[in-house]
Amino acid sequence: MQGKTGTSRVGDVAARMVAGGVLAAGVAAGAAAGEVPDFGPHVHVLDPAMPGLQQRIDDIYAAQQPNHFGPRRDAILLKPGTYEGLRIPVGFYTQVLGLGAHPDDVHVIGDLRSTAFLDNDNATQNFWRGAENFSVTPTLGIGDNTLQWAVSQAIPFRRMHVRGNIRLNQRNGWASGGWFADVLVDGRVDSATQQQWISRNSRWGSWTGSNWNMVFVGVHGAPEGEFPTPGQRFTRIAKTPLVREKPYLFIDPKGGYAVRVPALRRDSVGISWANGATAPGRTLPIDQFHIARPGDTAKTLNAQLAAGRHLLFTPGEYLLAETLQVKRPGTVVLGIGFPTLRSDNGQPLLKTADVSGLTISGLFLDAGQADSGVLMEVAPPGSKKRHKTDPIVLHDLFFRVGGAAAGQVTTALRIHAHDTLVDHTWVWRADHGAGVGWTSNPAAHGLWVNGEDVTIYGLFVEHFQKAQVVWQGNGGRVYFYQSEIPYDPPTQPEWTSATGRGHAAYQVGDSVTRHEAWGLGVYSVFLKPDVVLDRAIEAPRRPGVRFHHMITVCLVDKGSIEHVINDTGEAARCKGSSNTATLKAYP
Structure with a gap:
């Protein structure tokens, strides 16, 4: 189903970014307002009004779901807005990134899904895929307003808002490890057959499931129970002693691209973006970055670093x-x-x-x-x-x-x-x-x-x-x-x-x-x-x-x-x- 344009909330986004100190001198420099930098052919910048949006995503998935050890890599960038009826399946070497200053600036009403790669619903080889910085209402998920994220190692799930429930495996098949950071789940997290998992600075309505090793650091809603009781093998650390959240690419209210670098957080609990906030940090306009593309040599990249530029x-x-x-x-x-x-x-x-x-x-x-x-x-x-x-x-x-x-x-x-x-x-x-x-x-x-x-x-x-x-x-x-x-x-x-x-x-x-x-x-x-x-x-x-x-x-x-x-x-x-x-x- 093709995505449809929803409310853009540009005024609200701009107000939030100003209040949060995101707008800085020169932020919109680099690419002109509304102009997409040259990210190369495997960065797919999408907006809700694009024709054939679902087909674009399906084509990437068709190439990447079987691509266990192949050379192809893809980033799907979602501009702010509401994506009605959109399904986003995520295969190998695929990262889906929202371009809002806040996760709720990009809202997918439909589905985000990781499907088991091996037979028998086995997700123990579901590596190298991720989702960051947007919200999902899983109306087209696996039922009960639930998103299926059947994954194992190397699967960054960060700065996400799940407006419903999330399940971390597929049916009764195994899954083996995973990562939440700065994640809000309005409903239930069902870890099911997940063998182990770490959640940092997150929040949810409830958590169910435990097998071997489940760790919660600075989490609201960490489950009760105590290691090593079977079914309660939980490790809870009340506060995250020191962390700096991962930088993220976003579009400022003038249409310019920039990278937000959050500040250090000490003894923190829960998400960094609660109540519409923009966490402290610094904003780097895209023109301060060298945008690296395959074919760039190390000599070229080192020269850019020596000249004082960042690398994307x-x-x-x-x-x-x-x-x-x-x-x-x-x-x-x-x-x-x-x-x-x-x-x-x-x-x-x-x-x-x-x-x-x-x-x-x-x-x-x-x-x-x-x-x-x-x-x-x-x-x-x-x-x-x-x-x-x-x-x-x-x-x-x-x-x-x-x-x-x-x-x-x-x-x-x-x-x-x-x-x-x-x-x-x-x-x-x-x-x-x-x-x-x-x-x-x-x-x-x-x-x-x-x-x-x-x-x-x-x-x-x-x-x-x-x-x-x-x-x-x-x-x-x-x-x-x-x-x-x-x-x-x-x-x-x-x-x-x-x-x-x-x-x-x-x-x-x-x-x-x-x-x-x-x-x-x-x-x-x-x-x-x-x-x-x-x-x-x-x-x-x-x-x-x-x-x-x-x-x-x-x-x-x-x-x-x-x-x-x-x-x-x-x-x-x-x-x-x-x-x-x-x-x-x-x-």
Whole structure:
């Protein structure tokens, strides 16, 4: 059904933006008023009056729903207004973004949907798709005014208003992990078969469902119940200690495009945009950005950064011959539509200086044919500066080793900068697809942290061949961790560490005196017999090193995880005893 124009509420939008301090000198500069910047062919800017609107969206979905490891990327941008009777199915590498200053400036009356990719309603491979900054009334959903969002990893759902209910799986099929941030659901959230989930700074009428690991940070309406009671495996943190919401692209009242960069929030609860508010922050007109398109070289991009411009990456694949260098304080690097960076000549993809206020969001970093040592490095080794008042913030960064093609790297992400914030990341050594195997996509570590006082919300790291996460800096905090250990160790001797059989999924260094983590799930899917992991988590036993709400699960009939943390916690075995083990606190 073709979308129809509804009430634009331009006057209300303008008034809200002025009141919220959004309008700044020069905001409408860049593209002329009402003129769309040249975002390239895979950014689709839509408005309610466009003819054939439904067909445009359906054509994107037809290309992307089967595109598990293909090169195509798309961003669908919705101009402010009301879209009557519009269905928006979302496939791989597709991001749907509202262009209002407030989520309610774009209103879809119809449906937004993620449909299970695998047979039997199985959504455990529903990766790399997202929706941000608009509202949906799901009159054309799955019934009962309910939106179906059947997803697993790398699915940013941010700054959204669901004017009804939302279900996080499809019928009775499995789904495996997900992310809410700055989300309002007027009705019910049904997590159903979701294995794990993290919600940050959100609000809803009610929440139902729990399987392994559900974490709520700064959420209104977090469900009652307490880990590890089956059906009540909830971890509730009352306030989000420190966060800066992800930047978003929007259209100002004069028709100019700009990027809003929210300010830091401390000890926050609930959404940032309640009651029509515009949260504090700064607005960057689009003419302060270099709009990157596939074909841009690293030399071109680095020259733009050196000249003081921000970067807006549009959808597509970027083959880089040298490392992107982000050095200027306050620089914003924002990707829309899952832009994918890759290097095949052994060069890291992105490095930052040890400077304050950097924002790097919405990038997909793919390991290349030659080992670059690291895909992304936040500040150089040995960095000493403190950034407590203006930290480096990373949002929605997704790393992949193998899957689309053979790739390798020693460590995907290294963080040396103190006070860094990470707000949702999936770091994945592929377990299926092309170029996958113990010697085909070798990768030792997903994340290595040397910086002090690094905080991460929503840490997903999977299948690396040694410790998935290594934490050497003091003061680390992690809210939600999900990890499947590698499927494919050929034999136990080939997968043995200095501390015993296998490599821990989460390892805190012996010199660390302060570290705390909440809501950790570690799962085994060993494909070869006689392979086990002795300890899911390894950490020094000190008063300042604390873990809350841990679970291990054995998912196939081979192998086991013998202890939850160090030598504490029961075994998770698929034969002869429970396949699940829980531990409420350590020490």
